[in-house]
Amino acid sequence: MSFNACDALTGVTLNADRGEVLAVIGPNGAGKTTLISIVAGLLAPSSGCTRVLGLDATGESKALRGRIGLAGQDIAVYPAHTVEENLRFFGSLNGLRRRELTGAVEELLEVLQLGDLRKKRAAILSGGQRRRLHVGCALVYRPDVVMLDEPTAGADPETRQQLLRIVCQQASRGSLVVYTTHYLAEVEELRARVAVLAHGRIVAEGTVDRLIADHAASELALRFEGALPTVDWPGARVLADTLLLPTSNPTTDIVHALEAVAEHREQLCGLEIIRADLERAYFNIVTDGGCS
Missing domain, CATH: 3.40.50.300 (P-loop containing nucleotide triphosphate hydrolases)
Known part of the structure; x- marks a missing residue:
């Protein structure tokens, strides 16, 4: 049809x-x-x-x-x-x-x-x-x-x-x-x-x-008190008091993320895995898909 x-x-x-x-x-x-x-x-x-x-x-x-x-x-x-x-x-x-x-x-x-x-x-x-x-x-x-x-x-x-x-x-x-x-x-x-x-x-x-898979990625969300650290992490972005790190393997990357912010660990007050889902893919599509 x-x-x-x-x-x-x-x-x-x-x-x-x-x-x-x-x-x-x-x-x-x-x-x-x-x-x-x-x-x-x-x-x-x-x-x-x-x-x-x-x-x-x-x-x-x-x-x-x-x-x-x-x-x-x-x-x-x-x-x-x-x-x-x-x-x-x-x-x-x-x-x-x-x-x-x-x-x-x-x-x-x-x-x-x-x-x-x-x-x-x-x-x-x-x-x-x-x-x-x-x-x-x-x-x-x-x-x-x-x-x-x-x-x-x-x-x-x-x-x-x-x-x-x-x-x-x-x-x-x-x-x-x-x-x-x-x-x-x-x-x-x-x-x-x-x-x-x-x-x-x-x-x-x-x-x-x-x-x-094509339009969304999981992220590690690390929330800090005070200034956010700068990390060497491809695709890292900042949203208010949160550092967002893209990840394809959250369980393993949590360890690497904590290592990357080791000097600022005392300011770390929260860590969350934000998994990719259709809602995240949808917003990325309508924002980046030539819909302007």
């Missing part, structure tokens, strides 16, 4: 396969929601093309009906209807009937832990329960491509963990899950393939491990 959108999104080209989670991350205004809307066929690109499951998302949208599930940022369920009625409506709207529809609804009620609330109107659900129902309405008809735009925004920790489990389950069943979020720890937990979007273009792409 591939999609290529231009103009407001400046020459964005991505390829993704069924059975994987593709996380699209980036600052507010980067174009994430626009990209989701184009792939889902809600917006037409001013140039370029968008192909999903081998079909043109704009020109062949009817053929894709029921094959793409979209849960946007804003919760969209029918408040006057019950949890079960919402799920049945969206399932039937996208082609499920009778036994197949009932089976899909029952499965989601269990997976989303909404079974005890099946007869409750959506209007009286908590925020987290409504968000789970919102995502469930996009999954009930078992789409081949699932588009989730910041599905855990404002969710409580329990809801977040349930939604992450559902994402993994969908991918394991062979769906492609396109997932946008500002919670980078979620991307690491999902072991997603990542595309970093900034100012309407892709500035980095790869696995979580690859992006961390």
Whole structure:
């Protein structure tokens, strides 16, 4: 599957396969929601093309009906209807009937832990329960491509963990899950393939491990009282009262770092290992990746 959108999104080209989670991350205004809307066929690109499951998302949208599930940022369920009625409506709207529809609804009620609330109107659900129902309405008809735009925004920790489990389950069943979020720890937990979007273009792409290896480094943070020592250490930098030393082997380099500041050890009041993670890689990418 591939999609290529231009103009407001400046020459964005991505390829993704069924059975994987593709996380699209980036600052507010980067174009994430626009990209989701184009792939889902809600917006037409001013140039370029968008192909999903081998079909043109704009020109062949009817053929894709029921094959793409979209849960946007804003919760969209029918408040006057019950949890079960919402799920049945969206399932039937996208082609499920009778036994197949009932089976899909029952499965989601269990997976989303909404079974005890099946007869409750959506209007009286908590925020987290409504968000789970919102995502469930996009999954009930078992789409081949699932588009989730910041599905855990404002969710409580329990809801977040349930939604992450559902994402993994969908991918394991062979769906492609396109997932946008500002919670980078979620991307690491999902072991997603990542595309970093900034100012309407892709500035980095790869696995979580690859992006961390290419764009982040662990550091030893040595905090001092008084003047900071000068050390012969490649890439050393100073931040306020802290000396930051890049390291690829923190356990061994701690010894070398203490040796390097031996004459100032009495002023040393703290030592911490700051390990490389996706958040550090992300900030380095959007700062140094030509996004100015």
